[in-house]
Structures are given as C-alpha cells and as structure tokens.
Amino acid sequence: MEYLDFELPIKELEEQLEKCQLIGQESNVDVTDACKKIVDKMEETKKEIYGNLTAWQRVQLSRHPNRPYTLEHITNLTDGNFLELFGDRNFKDDKAMVGGLGKIDNQSFMIIGQQKGINTKMRQLRNFGMANPEGYRKALRLMKMAEKFNVPVLTLIDTPGAFPGIEAEERGQGEAIARNILEMVRLKVPIICVIIGEGASGGALGIGVGDKVLMMENTWYSVISPESCSSILWKSWEYKEKAADALKLTSKDMLAQNLVDGVIPEPLGGAHYDKETAFKNVKEYVMKGFNELKDLSTTDLVAQRMDKYSKMGHFNE
Structure with a gap:
C-alpha cells in the first residue's frame, strides 16, 4: 500500500x-x-x-495509484460480462478511451470511460487517460449505436484532461468534444455519468453530459486542475492547495451547486481501501438512477435533460 x-x-x-x-x-x-x-x-x-480532508487532499486521493480505474470498475460492475468494442471508424482506436457492451444486474448498458493504466508501460499505452479526438469519436459512435438499439449509456470519467498535443488539435480535438456534448444532450436513451477519479476540463465533459451525473466521494470535477490554476494565477505550482479550495471542485461542493445529482460514498480511506464495497456502492447508485429514468418517454427524457443543463449557472439579463 x-x-x-x-x-x-x-x-x-x-x-x-x-x-x-x-x-x-x-x-x-x-x-x-x-x-x-x-x-x-x-x-x-x-x-x-x-x-x-481538504480539497487538495481529496484531489490526491482521486489520483491514488491503488485506486480502481475504469476497466476494473467495468469488470466488477458486469461480473466480467463485458464485450469491448474498438475504433472510431475514421482514424484509429484510442487506447485512452474504452467502451463496449456489458450487463449490470441483467440490464444491458453501453459502458464508456477513460482508462489510465496500472503501471508505467500501460500508462504510456493508455496515454495517461488523456483521449485524442478519435477517442471521443469512438465514444460517440458507441453512444449512437446504443441509441439505435435502445440501450442505456453509462460513462465512467477519470481523466486529467483531453490530450493537448498539436496532433490532437490538428485532428479536431475541440470539435470532437463539442460534437459529443451536443449529441449527448439530445441522445434518446438514458445516460448515467459517474466520476470515479479525476474529472478535468473538456476531457471529462466529452463523455460527461447525462440525465444523472454522480461523483464518488473522493473525486473532483473542474474546468482546470489545481496545479494548472495555480500556474496561471500565481505563476507557480506552490499555490495548488489554495487553488483547489478556490475552485470548489469536491463532490460536496459540486452537489451544493447542483452541478451533479448525487455523491457515491466510499469506504473510509478511499475506494482503494475496500474495492468491493466501492464497486457495490457504484452499482447501487447506477441502478437506482437507471430505474428512475427507464420509464420516461424519449421526449420527456431529452426535454428533462435539456432543462437540467439550461438551469445551471447564475446570470443577469
């Protein structure tokens, strides 16, 4: 440990x-x-x-190397009953974004999420969970497939952000994320999003629009990481703890601002201390959310989702 x-x-x-x-x-x-x-x-x-715990300490817990990543969640949520699907049918398969069909309590889901990797070699293969445009296009392809066959979508979010490399921008990183947000808002099947680790910037939003958005207790969700915020505002990473407090990025803060729909409790010390309990809690909240959505008509489902996001934020006219 x-x-x-x-x-x-x-x-x-x-x-x-x-x-x-x-x-x-x-x-x-x-x-x-x-x-x-x-x-x-x-x-x-x-x-x-x-x-x-302070906000910065929760950020540290969300990055703990022993914390379960997306594929481990998928394996336990589906009891190994998962068929991974590959490729965006345009450029290539992005190893940082995984997805496929799986059953949770005998209910089929299209499950999509970022995978970081469990050791140095795998982290390099998975690009540290930072997806390229083809990753977001693969995710969209799978979501449209789920819509075609009336299968609900479950996304597991754990990324420090979308890959910021020049080649990613050349292939349309911003457009790919924006397209996903647009299509997810109007997707005609239930969407449940769970932040299982880091939820950073557009990298998280690219698969983060849903009818139910849930955060595990020791995770964070923000437009920018504390280190990057500190670097921009104070020209140094030394103020990352101050930045974490100011960003209001913890699950408790996000729930208070009505930006997420629920917080999934974790075992004392974090999900890595008792993975079985963590997986059990995630499954319970996912199925509870699905049961609240499954009987809604397509029209009501999409209208309710659009209304939810329209009400976010404060502004004056």
Whole structure:
C-alpha cells in the first residue's frame, strides 16, 4: 500500500501493529491488549484524518495509484460480462478511451470511460487517460449505436484532461468534444455519468453530459486542475492547495451547486481501501438512477435533460 503525505500517521500505526503481532508470534508474551489499543488508535486516527480532508487532499486521493480505474470498475460492475468494442471508424482506436457492451444486474448498458493504466508501460499505452479526438469519436459512435438499439449509456470519467498535443488539435480535438456534448444532450436513451477519479476540463465533459451525473466521494470535477490554476494565477505550482479550495471542485461542493445529482460514498480511506464495497456502492447508485429514468418517454427524457443543463449557472439579463 502506498501512503500519501497526510496518511503517514496511519502508516506508522500499521507498522507498530505489525511489530506487535510479530512479537506475539515469536514469543510467549500475550500482546492481545497492546495490539487492540493500536487498532483502536488507528481507527480513531483514520476517522480524524478522513473526516477532515481538504480539497487538495481529496484531489490526491482521486489520483491514488491503488485506486480502481475504469476497466476494473467495468469488470466488477458486469461480473466480467463485458464485450469491448474498438475504433472510431475514421482514424484509429484510442487506447485512452474504452467502451463496449456489458450487463449490470441483467440490464444491458453501453459502458464508456477513460482508462489510465496500472503501471508505467500501460500508462504510456493508455496515454495517461488523456483521449485524442478519435477517442471521443469512438465514444460517440458507441453512444449512437446504443441509441439505435435502445440501450442505456453509462460513462465512467477519470481523466486529467483531453490530450493537448498539436496532433490532437490538428485532428479536431475541440470539435470532437463539442460534437459529443451536443449529441449527448439530445441522445434518446438514458445516460448515467459517474466520476470515479479525476474529472478535468473538456476531457471529462466529452463523455460527461447525462440525465444523472454522480461523483464518488473522493473525486473532483473542474474546468482546470489545481496545479494548472495555480500556474496561471500565481505563476507557480506552490499555490495548488489554495487553488483547489478556490475552485470548489469536491463532490460536496459540486452537489451544493447542483452541478451533479448525487455523491457515491466510499469506504473510509478511499475506494482503494475496500474495492468491493466501492464497486457495490457504484452499482447501487447506477441502478437506482437507471430505474428512475427507464420509464420516461424519449421526449420527456431529452426535454428533462435539456432543462437540467439550461438551469445551471447564475446570470443577469
């Protein structure tokens, strides 16, 4: 297990517990009470730390290397019943964007999401979860296929942003994302979006327009990352914590501003501490959202979605 800087007190207690248990195994000394005291202290410390997380600490948790990524979510949500589909039928297959058909509790979904990769080689293959235009065009192709066969769409968002390279801009990155937003607004099947990690900028919006937009507890959703915001405003990354607070990017902040429809609770310490519980919670919220949408007519579904986004924001005429 890897520990973040604010988790070091927990790491120290876990090391103490290991030593205490080792002493008990290698000698005849009864260390039950001593170990119990360490366990109690550890639980108390966890509740204190994770109950008072700052915005920047939640950003760090959303990027934790042990946190489950899209394909792991898909495998567990569908119990392995997933058929991946490839290519945008225009340029090539983008490995940063995955998608295909899967069943959750015997209900078919077209599942689409960004995949970061679990090690250095896979991260390079997946371009660190930063999709090119062909990734967004693949996502749109799959969504239109879902519409044709009346299959609901589930998107899993986890990206530091769309790929900003020159070649991506040459192939129409901005147009691809804008086209997805337009088409998702008027797609004639239910759309459920879940932010499972980072939800950054247009990279997230390209698959983030839905009837139900949900965030896992320790995730973030913003037009820009705290580091980039700090770099622009203060010409340095040193103010990233201040930027994270100012951006109001946590799940709690987004829910308060009515920009998302719900927050999916995570196990104490984050999704990586108890993946089974995390997957179970995601499945529960996804199916709850689908059940609220499945009986709506196409006309009502699209009208309700458009009305939802039209009401966002504050402005004066």
